[in-house]
Amino acid sequence: MSTAAVSPPRRRRAGPLWGLVAWAAGLLFVLPIGWMVLTSLHSEPDAATNPPSLGARLTLDGYREFFGASTGTSPWPPLVNSLTASVASTLLVLALAIPAAYALSVKPVRKWSDVLFFFLSTKMLPAVAGLLPIYLVAQNLGLLDNIWLMVVLYTSMNLPIAVWMMRSFLAEIPVAILEAAAIDGAGLPTVFRRIVIPISAPGIAATSLICFIFSWNEMLFARVLTGVRSVTAPVFLTSFVTSQGLFLAKVCAAAVVVSLPVLIAGFAAQDRLVQGLSLGAVK
Structure with missing residues (x-):
């Protein structure tokens, strides 16, 4: 009787805990992708800063460069x-x-x-x-x-x-x-x-x-x-x-x-x- 009475509350307490673990694992996998998307929306100087600037101005220059805005090279x-x-x-x-x-x-x-x-x-x-x-x-x-x-x-x-x-x-x-x-x-x-x-x-x-x-x-x-x-x-x-280096924003956009x-x-x-x-x- 004591075991049956204790088991359901334990399960109810463990449910939210496992939910938090699942969310933490999901965010851990998604974080690099989100960081890549954010970097692709920065200018090259902002993307190259160390540590990176989270509040930098957003721009689509990386995507324009990927689609050949300046070089004419089509992807x-x-x-x-x-x-x-x-x-x-x-x-x-x-x-x-x-x-x-x-x-x-x-x-x-x-x-x-x-x-x-x-x-x-x-x-x-x-x-x-x-x-x-x-x-x-x-x-x-x-x-x-x-x-x-x-x-x-x-x-x-x-x-x-x-x-x-x-x-x-x-x-x-x-x-x-x-x-x-x-x-x-x-x-x-x-x-x-x-x-x-x-x-x-x-x-x-x-x-x-x-x-x-x-x-x-x-x-x-x-x-x-x-x-x-x-x-x-x-x-x-x-x-x-x-040979000129790694253009991080353009690479992330690509x-x-x-x-x-x-x-x-x-x-x-x-x-x-x-x-x-x-x-x-x-x-």
């Missing part, structure tokens, strides 16, 4: 290249990962655990170890500075992760539903279109968003394999580090603009992302 080609490579590779990853995950979960093949381990083992090689062979192959094939080469590379890099995630999502589909559909005469395309895809939609959203983020943020291969025509947004950011597509995609798919990740993909 749109790198942004379009990154968007093309990220979206195209994500669609290819989903087109390959969903059937593979279906075969490994709903209709498991023999030694399916070995197949999953093989997919995972491809991520164990450091990216820099494969950089030189890929560069030589691309050079011999005449694919250097080609955005479609980046699409293929991003697809191969994200495919193992997507297969593992989609396998977890598709394993949650009740087998009875698929058996009932087969009894009713539904073929595999119909099962995919009317059962598998709708039920696993949150998982597909979570997988596609993670693959999009990984592709958008990738810089090592893009730095080496692209030059002028196919340069991506992360590589374009490095052009702001010049980082804010480059981060916007990922933030917009995350907020747009927030509900499905949370629902998808809670199904067991990252448990």
Whole structure:
């Protein structure tokens, strides 16, 4: 009786405490982003002060410089290249990962655990170890500075992760539903279109968003394999580090603009992302 009487008040007191901890952790993660946005709205002299001036005059000069107000250099080609490579590779990853995950979960093949381990083992090689062979192959094939080469590379890099995630999502589909559909005469395309895809939609959203983020943020291969025509947004950011120094306000403005597509995609798919990740993909 005493334990039952004491437990509810303890839980009520612990609730606000955990809420404060959650808010503190959230602010800790958001603070650098807020600081970057604030710095991007300062002039270069104010952004370079140490310690930084919080009450400095706000201006959009950093964004004007990023969009080429004085240099005439447009950031749109790198942004379009990154968007093309990220979206195209994500669609290819989903087109390959969903059937593979279906075969490994709903209709498991023999030694399916070995197949999953093989997919995972491809991520164990450091990216820099494969950089030189890929560069030589691309050079011999005449694919250097080609955005479609980046699409293929991003697809191969994200495919193992997507297969593992989609396998977890598709394993949650009740087998009875698929058996009932087969009894009713539904073929595999119909099962995919009317059962598998709708039920696993949150998982597909979570997988596609993670693959999009990984592709958008990738810089090592893009730095080496692209030059002028196919340069991506992360590589374009490095052009702001010049021999004249680091222009902090302009760099922060560029980082804010480059981060916007990922933030917009995350907020747009927030509900499905949370629902998808809670199904067991990252448990």
